Amino acid sequence: MSHTFAVWAPDATSVDLVLVRDATGPDDGTRTARAMARADGGWWQLAVSAAGHGSDYLFAVDGGDPVPDPRSAWQPFGVHGPSRLFDPSRHRWSDEHWRGRDVRGALHYELHVGTFTPEGTLDAAVERLDHLVGLGVEVVALMPVAAFPGRWGWGYDGVHLFAVHDPYGGPAALQRFVDAAHARGLAVSLDCVYNHLGPSGNYTSLFGPYFTDRHHTPWGQAVNLDGEGAAEVRRWICDNALRWFRDFHVDALRLDAVHALVDDSERHVLAQLAQETAALADGLRRPLSLVAESDLNDAVMVTPTTEGGLGMTAQWDDDVHHALHALLTGERQGYYADFGSGEVLRTVWREAFWHAGRHSSFRGGDWGRPVPPGTSGHRFLAYAANHDQVGNRATGDRPAAGLSAGEVAGSLALVLTSPFTPMLFMGEEWGCRTPFQFFTDHQEPALAESVREGRRREFAEHGWDADQVPDPQDAATRDASVLAWDEVAEPTHAGLLGWTRDLVALRRREPDLADDDLAExxxxxxxxxxxxxxxxxxxxxxxxxxxxxxxxxxxxxxxxxxxxxxxxxxxxxxxxxxxxxxxxxxxxxxxxxxxxxxxx
CATH class of the missing domain: 2.60.40.1180 (Golgi alpha-mannosidase II)
Known part of the structure; x- marks a missing residue:
């Protein structure tokens, strides 16, 4: 057993590998520091003959405190503790007959591992996959699993992109989940956040210029995609994405808020990733998909790179959600201000975007571009609910909490027979009424209070009673967000579940109901x-x-x-x-x- 440790630290004068032996927690175990050798391109390396799967280690740059590996595959002691080597080849895959699935036109089902079941683990989620098969789901879309602080959270404050959150079961559990999904004919999509890292456990800047002041995003400094050292940062992103496809057999990646990937390079990082993904798909002989979340309302996102586009397979379409939500609920605040009429919904169903060069009152100017004629509707994901549109409400209330069963049935019918690629949010298929609230588990008191007060202040500014906003740090907030599977036994919920199954079956059977031609x-x-x-x-x-x-x-x-x-x-x-x-x-x-x- 041997392993060559490597880390990119281009400006360091020294890097030590700190091996941790017999650790049972983040702060114990025998630690031994060994100097690493400088290699080409700002990399440092050290071969260790007695290291391999399960070995714990840290890196110390220029004599500083030992910290986790920016490419750590496993963080069993949390985001601040030692990294652990993981050998992906140890899993014995049973999906040799799986030929993959193009995500366009397929029914997606977004779920959060931590609240999909009371246990909140990937292995527990496997026990519910047969429910998804019976529903007619074709793509299971996991919210982020990259290691994030604490036990519970949404995952969008992840800081170790290559690791799988250990309370979910760690990297081996993700392999088991994907294998089990493929055995049932289900593809797996994984939500990846490349536009920022969370505030707790992010040690990347100790190693190199992963972030830059040249651009800024809503989360602060932008990821360095076009400045000095950007080539390795781009490799950090692309290598991460390709690893999920190659070592974990994932079928698609959902890329979070790609409009915040500010890149003035000649070739945008998304185009680079699209081209490398296509090459890997050819090698693996199965389709691999990239699904972008983009606020730009620009079909260049899903235009092939050979035609000057960014090459994404598909993208989320919030205009579909807004048109439907505002029509059903009558809400007109914030970004719903321009939506709600039947005419808006008709336009969106035919053109994919409402803001396609039209004035956006929320943004204070014209926004978006028209979708070129002939663009497949399956390039756009349609949904009446998702984690953002439910969880970023003050109380995390679902549409079904305020709509009649008939209105929920109508919403399901519109999404599942649309010319777009349909997506359901976990529990939506039976009109689930449990909330999906925003919750965190930060261990630093100051950060926990900042998140708590920031949440209250944000909603107070939008007219909500701050006292109604659940405390994200309270364990009860997470517990309230766990799916209530026993609802399915109630007559109305059982009826909605049957209705959803019928709609999905009809869409599969009837070509007219799955047609992607917006012009028709x-x-x-x-x-x-x-x-x-x-x-x-x-x-x-x-x-x-x-x-x-x-x-x-x-x-x-x-x-x-x-x-x-x-x-x-x-x-x-x-x-x-x-x-x-x-x-x-x-x-x-x-x-x-x-x-x-x-x-x-």
């Missing part, structure tokens, strides 16, 4: 709902080939309990939520609900 979509709007003052239509009908997706939005009408929706053709109701009756070319629905009609 039409949305017919009913008259304004007189029970509201926001101009919301009583109903809308999405035309999908020979199918009509009918959604009734109104809550009540004094003179008649039923809403009449013209179909302009005779049709057969294939699936419906709520009392429905077809009368010739007219459909009658009593109260909020939805129906899928195949026209003659």
């Amino acid at each position: 979509v039409d949305v017919e709007l009913g008259p304004p709902d007189e029970t509201r003052d926001d101009g919301r239509p009583e109903w809308l009908v999405v035309h999908r080939g020979e199918w009509r997706v009918v959604v009734v939005l109104r809550t009540s009408r004094a003179d008649d309990d039923a809403t009449e929706v013209p179909l302009h053709a005779t049709g057969r109701v294939e699936r419906h939520w709520g009392p429905v009756r077809a009368e010739g070319r007219t459909l009658r629905l009593e109260g909020p609900g939805a129906a899928l009609v195949r026209t003659a």
Whole structure:
């Protein structure tokens, strides 16, 4: 057993490898320091004959305190403790017949490992994979698993990009999870955060210029992608991404807030990553996907690099969410100000973006660019909920907490029959009412208080009662966010689950309902709902080939309990939520609900 330790520290005059033997905690064990040798390109190396899988170590730069490896694969003692070597080849994979899956058009299911089950581990999540198979999920989208401070958290303050959060089970557990998913025909997407690191446990600047003052982001200094030393920082990012594909058999990466990857290089780091991912996919002979979260509303994100684009496979589309959420809830605050009308939803369903050169009142100027004709709708992920749009509300309340079951059914119908790539947020399939709140587990008192007060102050500025904002450091906040799986046994939730399964099955079976041609979509709007003052239509009908997706939005009408929706053709109701009756070319629905009609 032997291992060559290596670390990039271009400006250091000395680097010591600190081996930690027989450690049972971050601060014990026998430590032995050995000088490393300078190598090419600012790297330092040292071969150790008695080191291998399970060996614990740290690095000390220029005689400073020993700290973890910036490329640590395993942090069993937390983000401040020693790193541990991990040999990915020890896992005996059983997915030799897995041929991968292109994520475009496939049903995604976003889940947070720490609250998907009460145990909050990857192994416990495996026990729920059969539920996802029965639902018709095709891509399991994990929120970040990179090592972050404390026991619980969302993972977007991760600081060890190559490590898997140890309370989730560590790197071996992620391999087991992916293997188990593939055995069930499920692809796995992993959320990666390359635009910033968290404030606790980030030691990268002790080693080299990982960050720069040349650019700034909402989190402070930007990652150094175009300054001195940027080549190795870009390799740090690209090597990390390729490692998940190669050593963990992950099928896709969701790249967080890529608009904050500020890069003035001739070749943007996203284009570099797209090209290297494509090369690896050719070598592995299976599709590998990159799904971007972008605030830019610019289809250059999903345009191939050969055509001058950034080469992402697909991107999240918040305009779809905003159009749907504002229409259903009537909320118009903040970035919902320009959304909420039926006309906005119709435009988004046909053009992918509302802000496509239009004025954005939230941003104070024109925003976005039109999607070029012929762009596949499957390049854009559609959702009525996700971790951001639920968890970044003051109380973490889900749409289902304020909507009727019929409105939830209508929301599911619109997303799952859209021309986009659909995504559900864990529990949404049964109209889950438990919140998904923001929670942390910082051990530094000052940082914990800063996060707590910052959260309260932010929502107070937006009109919320600060006393209603859950304390992110309180363990009860995490506990309240754990999925209530026993809800599924309740009649309404069971009914919504069955409705979701039916919609997914229809989308898979009926080409018209999965078609990606935005130009072939039409949305017919009913008259304004007189029970509201926001101009919301009583109903809308999405035309999908020979199918009509009918959604009734109104809550009540004094003179008649039923809403009449013209179909302009005779049709057969294939699936419906709520009392429905077809009368010739007219459909009658009593109260909020939805129906899928195949026209003659």
